[in-house]
Amino acid sequence: MSEQNTSMEEPVVEESQAKEAPVEGGLTDDTYLHMDKYESMWLKIAFIIMGVFFLSVIISSFAIGIQLPGAYARIDPTKVNDPGSPFADPGLRELAPGKYEAYYRAQIWQFTPREIHVPLGAEVSFFVTSQDVQHGFKISDTNVNVMVVPGQISTLKHTFDKPGEYKIICHEYCGQLHHTMFAQIFVDDPAEEVASGGQN
Numbered sequence: 001m002s003e004q005n006t007s008m009e010e011p012v013v014e015e016s017q018a019k020e021a022p023v024e025g026g027l028t029d030d031t032y033l034h035m036d037k038y039e040s041m042w043l044k045i046a047f048i049i050m051g052v053f054f055l056s057v058i059i060s061s062f063a064i065g066i067q068l069p070g071a072y073a074r075i076d077p078t079k080v081n082d083p084g085s086p087f088a089d090p091g092l093r094e095l096a097p098g099k100y101e102a103y104y105r106a107q108i109w110q111f112t113p114r115e116i117h118v119p120l121g122a123e124v125s126f127f128v129t130s131q132d133v134q135h136g137f138k139i140s141d142t143n144v145n146v147m148v149v150p151g152q153i154s155t156l157k158h159t160f161d162k163p164g165e166y167k168i169i170c171h172e173y174c175g176q177l178h179h180t181m182f183a184q185i186f187v188d189d190p191a192e193e194v195a196s197g198g199q200n
């Protein structure tokens, strides 16, 4: 009996040893961690690309200041022109030297104010709302580009570093005379005004 037991135990020990020992063409625990050279390479490239995208979002929003326009606040479109509303008397307001707020009211088919003048280097915060339908508010040669939705106040900030005329255009179809809906911003260079004797 004792001899039989010994002979039956021996194969069991051999089986467990066989699992750990590498077998040609078979699987061991190490096999599951193996990654193909190209698979590993592409995985690393994918992580690097994701890292670059993440960094570019951080840099563009915090260092360069590119931000998605947001709905700053809500306003009842029927009360846009009520006394006390900042849009009842829209226009440019100077907050501090070189810093401005510009309130714009959009309606079919015009922007109010139609024209503003700011000095070179002015930092302007735009607040725009519509009193009727959906409009667009895009300032040429800048990143200012926002939807104007009735009931919401859209806001964006821009610093005007180049003198000249900037056109504000409505880029959202708003009816028959949509294509005539525009306004102008003039960025005045004080040096040029002095040179021309203060005439503009």
Ligand code: CUA
Pocket (backbone or CB within 6 Å): 107, 108, 109, 134, 135, 136, 170, 171, 172, 173, 174, 175, 178, 179, 181
């Ligand atoms: Cu307003 Cu198109």
